[in-house]
Amino acid sequence: MRFRLLGPLTVGSEDSPLDIRGNRLRAVLALLLINSGAVVPMDDIIKAVWGETPPRTVRTQVQVQISTLRALFQSIEGVKISTHPAGYSLHAPPGEIDVLVFDQLVQRxxxxxxxxxxxxxxxxxxxALELYHGPPLCNVDAPFAQLAGVRLQERRLDVLGELFGLELRLGRHQEIVPTLTELVAEHPLRETFWRHLVVALHGAGRRGEAIATYHQVRRLLRxxxxxxxxxxxxxxxxxLLEEEPTAPSTVDREALAATLDCLRLTEQLLRDLRRQLEALSLSLAGPADGCRGPESRAHDSMTAVADEDQTTSQSTVMEWVEPSRSRTEKSCGPEQFRLARVLTSIRPVVGL
Structure with missing residues (x-):
């Protein structure tokens, strides 16, 4: 690659670079290379290289710089500086200018x-990123060069952001944490790098650091x-705050199945209990003629529940819902009222 702008401006190979002496000569060349293949008007060259107050002989100076460049490139095949009525243009194979190679690699x-x-x-x-070898155009001192260098550096940072996005999608969280940590220190206001660092730390199992990193950039931006x-x-x-739950293991599924079986059995028991309680409720709603209905085993069990502060075991409940035994007559009294209170307290549980 003969022309390199993604760092100090250099021409030729690393082994035998051409000596581009003079800041104005480098500035004119850099401007033509950035606009490779296009005509750069004379007035644009003057303003970009000499600024708002050029000398009276500036057009002659431009012509001198162009003649010097043509002499340097006459032995380089495929490189030509053409003169046009409005200005000048430089033509070189696309593979010879690092900025154009960078753009092609990024596009692909x-x-x-x-x-x-x-x-x-x-x-x-x-x-593409390896083409950068320092701050772009750092050895060119001209009004346009600083802004052009910033733009070229921005293109590098944009592609870096895209690259780390791909690395995260490929699961390389831990590997890129060190580089991202350096980048957020160098470019503290660039949110893309902070976001990638938060995601990388989280993916690397460093959730606490990821949370701290977010709050750090939040304070910085404010x-x-x-x-x-x-x-x-x-x-x-x-x-980061809404982590996806781990997929259930085989053991978890077995435990879930056992729980569901238990819930189904409990549901069946409650249905049986409800039928028994409905029958019991009807008997309690009978005529108050001084005599109560026949005593049943359910009555005995529910009285025991009330006496023991309603702390019944499963065996008591099962005994409670069994078919009633022999019936005998008793007179109505406080026990019937007490039984009704127990029934009222458990109605919401069984949906009566």
């Missing part, structure tokens, strides 16, 4: 990601910008 990676080929997409993103975290970061935090 995004296509693979959309097709769920996550490993292949991540590999292309890594290859103190620095007066803002709350964005929607995606908040969603990651909510997912």
């Amino acid at each position: 990676g995004r296509a693979l990601s959309a097709g769920r080929q996550l490993d292949a997409a991540a590999a292309l993103f890594r290859e 103190e620095e910008l007066g803002l709350d975290p964005g929607r995606e970061l908040v969603a990651a935090y909510r997912d």
Whole structure:
């Protein structure tokens, strides 16, 4: 790759780089490379390189810089600077300019990601990011260079965010925690990296650290910008608080089946009890002629329940619902009233 802008501007191979002397010469070349294949008007070159107050001889200086660059590139096949009525253009094979190679790799990676080929997409993103070898255009001092360098750095950070998103989808939570920790320290206001770090910590089984990380960035955003975290970061935090339950094991399913069987048996017993109590309620609602209905075993059991503060065992309940035995007559009295009170207290339980 002959032209590298994703770091200090260099031309030629690492073994034999061309000597691009002079800041203005580097600035004109960088501007033409960023706009490779397009015509850059003379006025745009002047403003981008010399600023708002260029010297009177600025057009001549531009022509001198272009002639110098043509002399440097005359031995490089496929590289040409053309003159147009409005300005100049530089043509070079796309594979010779690192910015264009970066864009091609990212475009292919995004296509693979959309097709769920996550490993292949991540590999292309890594290859693209490896093209960066320092702050873009850090050795070019010109009005346009600082903004152009920031834009190129933003493209790197965007792809880094996409790469870590793929790594998380591939389950590599623990592996990326150290790098994400460095990135949030370098770019503390970039929420994408914070969100990935929260998710990575959670996926690595470090839930407490993930919660602390969210509150850290929340405080930071409020103190620095007066803002709350964005929607995606908040969603990651909510997912953290609402962990999915572990899928039931075989033992859990067996315990659940046993519980259901017990509930079915209890339901049947309650239905039997309800029928007995309905019959008992009808007998208690009979005529008050000074005589009560025949004594039944259910009457004896319920009296025992009242005497023992209604702390009956299952055997007592089963005895209670058995068919009544022999009947005898007794006069009405306080015991009948007491039995009615017990019946009233248990009616809500059985749905009477």
